[in-house]
Each structure stands twice: as structure tokens, then as C-alpha cells.
Amino acid sequence: MTRNLTQTRELFEKAKQFIPYGVNSNFRYWGEEDTLVVMRGEGSHVWDVDENQYIDYRLAFGPIILGHGYPPVVERVAEAIRDGTLFAWTTPLEIQVAERIVRLTGVEKVRLSNTGTEATMHALRIARAYTGRERFIKFEGQYHGMYDYVLFTTASTPASALGSRRNPINVQMSSGIPEGIRRYVINLPFNDFERLEEAVEAHWHELAAIMVEPILGNAAGIMSQPGWLEKVRELCDRHGIVLIFDEVKTGFRVARGGAQEYFGVKADLVTYAKAMGNGFPIAAIGGKEEVMMVIEPGRVSHGGTYTGNTVGTAAAAATLEILETEPVYEALFQRGQMLMDGIHEILNRAGIPHFVTGLPPMFSFILGVEEEPVDFRGYCTGDDPLYERLAMALLERGVMLDCDGREPWFLSYSHSEQDIADTLTAFEEAVKAVI
Numbered sequence: 001m002t003r004n005l006t007q008t009r010e011l012f013e014k015a016k017q018f019i020p021y022g023v024n025s026n027f028r029y030w031g032e033e034d035t036l037v038v039m040r041g042e043g044s045h046v047w048d049v050d051e052n053q054y055i056d057y058r059l060a061f062g063p064i065i066l067g068h069g070y071p072p073v074v075e076r077v078a079e080a081i082r083d084g085t086l087f088a089w090t091t092p093l094e095i096q097v098a099e100r101i102v103r104l105t106g107v108e109k110v111r112l113s114n115t116g117t118e119a120t121m122h123a124l125r126i127a128r129a130y131t132g133r134e135r136f137i138k139f140e141g142q143y144h145g146m147y148d149y150v151l152f153t154t155a156s157t158p159a160s161a162l163g164s165r166r167n168p169i170n171v172q173m174s175s176g177i178p179e180g181i182r183r184y185v186i187n188l189p190f191n192d193f194e195r196l197e198e199a200v201e202a203h204w205h206e207l208a209a210i211m212v213e214p215i216l217g218n219a220a221g222i223m224s225q226p227g228w229l230e231k232v233r234e235l236c237d238r239h240g241i242v243l244i245f246d247e248v249k250t251g252f253r254v255a256r257g258g259a260q261e262y263f264g265v266k267a268d269l270v271t272y273a274k275a276m277g278n279g280f281p282i283a284a285i286g287g288k289e290e291v292m293m294v295i296e297p298g299r300v301s302h303g304g305t306y307t308g309n310t311v312g313t314a315a316a317a318a319t320l321e322i323l324e325t326e327p328v329y330e331a332l333f334q335r336g337q338m339l340m341d342g343i344h345e346i347l348n349r350a351g352i353p354h355f356v357t358g359l360p361p362m363f364s365f366i367l368g369v370e371e372e373p374v375d376f377r378g379y380c381t382g383d384d385p386l387y388e389r390l391a392m393a394l395l396e397r398g399v400m401l402d403c404d405g406r407e408p409w410f411l412s413y414s415h416s417e418q419d420i421a422d423t424l425t426a427f428e429e430a431v432k433a434v435i
């Protein structure tokens, strides 16, 4: 079974003539043979340039919550941009989006941004300005974007480089990061109550923030254990540390009010991006009024020429309205659960040890483990090569997921019960092909 990828290969060769490695983000490079060139999407499906059709669970790393080319969103954007795309003044559309974010998430104030990277970068600055402290804690396997401060011990870090759990190493994810910047970040194992308490008691006077992905959206959707986020909240309260939830992946995806609503824990600052615009570039930083109000003109910087631009903001207005008024989460949970249960059963029947992680709108499974992985170190004990072989076998059968097991599966409102049934049929065949 092999797809025809003639056009894909030809165009990829051309892409490489002009674009380094033929991709506009390193995460999209799957090597010379397997990097795809995609032409279009509709609802739950995408097509590559050879017209191979896929049911899409990669969903561009999560933003497509409603479906590709979702007509009510596309039409709202098309209509809005006829009147201009950028004014660098406040617009009624921005006010509408901010009001809805406040209503849905419970943040008190919100500023718009363009990407997840920008949102978490600004959140960190706000936390530093608010506390007058410079260091911050993040957790191993968390990815917060492409700027230097956070590119340490992300999900791209090899297990062998992590160091001991008692004394984790800050592993730089890229060349080109100034050496001195390492001192600002403290990486700890996720869900490790003892290590966290120790680190906070030792360093609280230097700590501006604890930045946490409430679900490890870049490490297979590993969940916060019961009491974990409460513990983080308590330590932040005890020591005047700003708690930042990075909800770039979980926001507007796991519940209308994101992970804050799902887990019932409130952060001081929250970053949103992906699902809020159904694939259009838009992000937000929200939070408690007292913390957000440090963005005082001339004193603490937040800005960007394109923040609040009509394209992204109109998309967010339409997307958030649908998320608020239609039974989107009911559909995502119901269909996602069918898929999780089906995958679990098939893997059991095939005798492959595994653990299913995450929540139905954003889930994954870690192969080759007998116990529940609760942190990135646990994830790394899984069988990545087997996952990759399975992912490639699924692609051959018209199911698109990322071949990297750290990237979860995402559901959209457009995925039908038939899509799930077709996916499970393909999954059963793919499993047989790889064991």
C-alpha cells in the first residue's frame, strides 16, 4: 500500500530551492521522503497536492476546532476585511472579542496578540514587571513558543539530556540562544509535588512566574494529576508568584473556559491562541485586573503592529460566538471518546501495552508503557519508533496525525461519527501492518 506522491515530491524539490528545507517551520519537516505538500482542506479532511485525501487529526497542531474552511468563520472574515484590514486604532470588533473572552474564561482584562509565542512572551514580561523578579519555573516537556527564554528542556529534548530528577538540567533546544539566558529558567518534572515545593521554597524571592501547560499539549496530552494545579496555585499565593496558565493548546478546546474551567483552578495570567481563531492568526493574554493593569503605556511594553488586525479578530469573533452558542464541546467529547475507546480496544486486542492520555478534544496514547506516564520523563519511556511506524501506516490509509508521538490528536466539530468509524477501521489495519 503506497500513496502516489509524485506531485508532492516535485513541489517539495521546488520548495527547497527557495525555502530552507522546504518548510516554514522546522516542526513540519518530516525528511526528504515524507514531508507533505498540502493543497486544501474542508471540514475534517485535507488533501495533498496528489489529491490523496486524509481525515485530519493533526489539525495544524490544534487550531482547527470547527473544521477546515468553516463557512461561517470564512464568511465573517471575508465580509469584515472589505472595510480594511488594519487601522492601529481600537475597533468595535476588538471590543466584541475581548468582551466574549472575559465572559467565557473569567479573566478580567484581555489584550490581543497574533501568535502563541507572542502571548506567552508578553505574559512573562507582565509577570516580571508585576513582581520585580526575573526567574521563572516551567516544566520539562512544555513548549511555550519560539523565543529564547523558554527554549529550554522542551518536548524536543532527548531523555538522556534531562539530568537527574533531583537536579534537572536546563537543556537548550537550539543554537543561537545566548548562554546567560539559561539562568532565568528553572525546569522541573511535571506533577512532582515534592520537587516543586523544594524549588519554590529555595527560590521564591527570585521567581516572577510559574508557567504551566495544565495539560502537556506538547507531550502527548499528559494530564495534571489531582491536586497538582491547586498545589501550584497555593505556592504562587504563598510567595507572591504570578501563575501563568499557557492555554495556547487547551484554551477554548477542552472547555469553553479552557483548562481553568475544566480543572476549576484560576491563574493570574492566561495565554490563548490556536482554537480561538479556528486557524486564523490571533492570540490573547488575559488575566486578573491587578496584574494586567501593569501594561501601562510608556512603562511596561505590550504591542505589535498587527495586534487586533481585522483578519484574526473577525475570525475570533465568529469562532468564539459559535463555541458559545453551539454544542461544540458535547460533540468533541462524544466523538473523541469514541475514538479513544476504540483505539484502546484495538491496542488491547493486539496485545500492545499502552496508556491513553489527555481529554477527548485533545488526546493521545503512549505505546509500550505499563504504567501511567505523568511527566515528560514518563513519556520518554514509551516506544516512539513504534508510534511513528503506526502513524505512517495510518497516513497510507488516509488518516493524518503527526508522526511525532508528542503531538496529540485533535478533534474538530466537523469530525463525524462516520469519520471516527473509518479511522478505527484504518487503525485496526495499521496496527496489523506494524506489529
Ligand code: PMP
Residues within 6 Å of the ligand: 061, 115, 116, 117, 118, 120, 143, 144, 145, 146, 213, 217, 218, 246, 247, 248, 249, 273
Ligand atoms: N504554547 C503552547 C502550549 C504551544 O503548544 C505553542 C505552539 N504549539 C505555543 C505556545 C506557541 O504558539 P505559536 O506557534 O502560535 O507561536
